[in-house]
Amino acid sequence: MDQGIGDLFQRETKESRHTIRSKGSRSTGKPETYKRYDNVPKVELPKPLTDGGLSLWESFRRRRTVRRYEEQPVSLAELSQLLWATQGITAVKGDYAFRCTPSAGALYPVETYLAANRVDGLRSGIYHYGVGVHQLAEIKPGPCGRMMVEAAMGQTKLERAAVVFIWSAVVPRVKREYHQRAYRYIYLDAGHIAQNLALAAVSLGLGTCPIGAFFDDEMNGLLGLDGTDETVIYMTTVGRPAPRD
Template sequence: MRIGDEFQNQTKYFRDSSPAMAANEKVMPPYKEYPADHPRITLPEPMREGGKPLFTLCSKRRSVRRYQQEEVTLASLGQILWAAQGVTLNTGRHLFRTVPSAGALYPLETYVLANKVDGLAKGIYHYEVPGHRLTEVTSGDFGPALTHAALGQKMVQQASCTLIWSMIAARAKRKYSQRAYRYIYMDAGHSAQNVALAAVSLGLGSCQIAAFFDQEVNDLLGLDGQDETAIYLTAVGIPAG
């Protein structure tokens, strides 16, 4: 049996053995915040209502891999990030989001490589969930490097921006042990689908990308690949033609 089959089997729940909490996992903060010396960029307030009707968006969504040269607005990027992980309810204990997450543990972090975004210098940014703002991780033109890391898929270089999700698995493993990995990938799917639908609503196109050299993407984001590792990308831009 190979590792994927083994994983699926070993993480099954059975009636006669109740799932145990993984007490030895590190307690992690519920979301990531960079030190204060990293520049912050305030995003415009997102629309919390409106947009195109849901069923229209479902009908029109298609993976788009060719984009125009024009920039997208910062408001559009903010709207997409809000759709991906924006806060919709603060109970004091949890920051509930636009997407479901097993146990409300939110093991994902969202980054964006800004390539052509009006009013935003080219660079890599982290989405700061509670403040709905961006933190600059590093500035510069990393489109070619991310394209190279994504097996040379040219849409990354053409795109206005590419969202990158990482996971901090320990957040979910404390409760779900190894089964957490199943849930984390589901969380990523929920976020990416919201992004795909939000993009259509804004007149943009997107394409999910899972084919990439993991450590090359981690190196771009400054992640160690262990405590935090990149798992999924979505290119977003103005569709060509």
């Protein structure tokens, strides 16, 4: 089997009793756990529900990747519910604001952006989710569906979906604590987030498709990210399932 950077990554990010000892003391102070975009328009999100929806077991049973969507938009209330399910704050203890999904060391390196194509009450454009304030910041107004398709290697579902969740990693947030192993944790965190989104969408009668295939720097460029300190790692399309997906 060919050997390459992936094998090197897995090897070089292993922990052993030796590596743990050589790292010394833990870093002090806690970094910010979510970004803030000042001086851009904000959209308040409706308060999310904390009961109702399909049973968890039924959501597991029904979840299937959905790649074809109806034209119908999703509502702001549905979007709010989905955002809350992925990264909403559920408990505050001391300096820590814990969320619906776990994160290594409660450092929360994953940021959420949205490419909104058809959301009631939201102009088309790119938004950032302010976790602590449950608010969207409009960072790039205007239709972005076509650019999203191109950056996602021609996958037209990125334009047909009502909204696309785009997850980036703010690498230094975890690297200061976990060094090279931070990269493993980033991807594990993102998996938890994406699965909560998939199940919450099923519970609302919506469909999702996880997207791992995209041109990294084109997607970073769309969000204005440098691709090193902050880089897009994963996405998910969301919409109303069309019959016969």
